[in-house]
Amino acid sequence: MTWWLENPLPIVLLGITAVVVFGAIWLQSGRKLMMYLMLAAILLTVSGVLIERAVQTDREQVDATLHQLARYVEQNDLQSVLKHVDPSLTGVRARAATEMQRYDFSRVSIKQNLEITVFPDEDPPRAIAEFNVVVVITDRSGTLNAQRVPRFVRLEFKKENGDWVVTDFEHFSPDVGFKRRTQK
Numbered sequence: 746m747t748w749w750l751e752n753p754l755p756i757v758l759l760g761i762t763a764v765v766v767f768g769a770i771w772l773q774s775g776r777k778l779m780m781y782l783m784l785a786a787i788l789l790t791v792s793g794v795l796i797e798r799a800v801q802t803d804r805e806q807v808d809a810t811l812h813q814l815a816r817y818v819e820q821n822d823l824q825s826v827l828k829h830v831d832p833s834l835t836g837v838r839a840r841a842a843t844e845m846q847r848y849d850f851s852r853v854s855i856k857q858n859l860e861i862t863v864f865p866d867e868d869p870p871r872a873i874a875e876f877n878v879v880v881v882i883t884d885r886s887g888t889l890n891a892q893r894v895p896r897f898v899r900l901e902f903k904k905e906n907g908d909w910v911v912t913d914f915e916h917f918s919p920d921v922g923f924k925r926r927t928q929k
Contacts, residue, residue, distance in 0.1 A: 751805060753797045760790025803863045803909075807872045807902055810909045812855065818845065818880075819853040830911045831903065837913055851891060852881035870904040871912075877919050895919035 763786035771779035801809070810829060817825040823845045830838050859876040879895045897920075901913040 751797075751802055753794045756790060756793040756797060760786055760793065764790070803865055803870060803872065803904070804861050807861050807863065807874060807909050808859070810902070811859075811861075811874050811900065814911070815853040815855055815878075818850050821845070821850055829909075831905070834912060837911065841911075841914070846885070848880075848882040848884055848889075850880055850882055852879075854879045872902040872904075872909065874898075874900045874902070897921040 764783055767779050767783035767786055770776070771783055814826060814829055817829075823842060826841060826845060827838055830841055832838070856877040856879070859874065861872060861874045864871045875898070877895060877897050879893055881891055881893055883890050883892070896916040897918065898914065898916045900911055902909045903912050904910075
């Protein structure tokens with residue numbers, strides 16, 4: 746039931762429809778009840794949009810964390826990236842550090858096929874983000890220079906003390922993301 750908390754468009758469309766209908770009936774009939782219903786629809790629409798903006802769902806929190814991680818990677822800020830990785834998972838942290846230290850990142854672009862699945866009933870809550878990404882990297886060994894590299898990424902998160910932290914990550918050939926899209 747969180748659909749309306751993640752996208753204001755249904756609220757706005759429903760509100761505009763109600764305002765137009767009640768407004769048209771009021772103008773045709775002159776009945777004050779329709780004017781009051783129109784004003785109530787305006788008030789409810791504005792309230793709904795304000796609530797939607799104020800409440801951040803788990804999916805929106807994961808999305809924000811993911812985009813923050815992308816900015817840290819783009820800035821080559823390993824310590825900030827590691828702050829978002831579960832501290833108890835030394836193997837995952839070591840893999841992340843090893844991969845980041847191999848490259849200088851100059852651009853990280855998450856593509857529009859981002860899918861975030863949240864499992865709120867698990868203890869602790871868990872989420873999976875899957876998406877295509879294009880990074881522009883320079884290999885520190887000198888092999889690649891400002892090379893565009895597309896990948897398909899799968900990140901697993903868990904909610905810990907109100908924050909979403911990475912518990913695992915994998916990346917594959919970018920066609921994995923395209924194959925997933927055609928299978929749906």
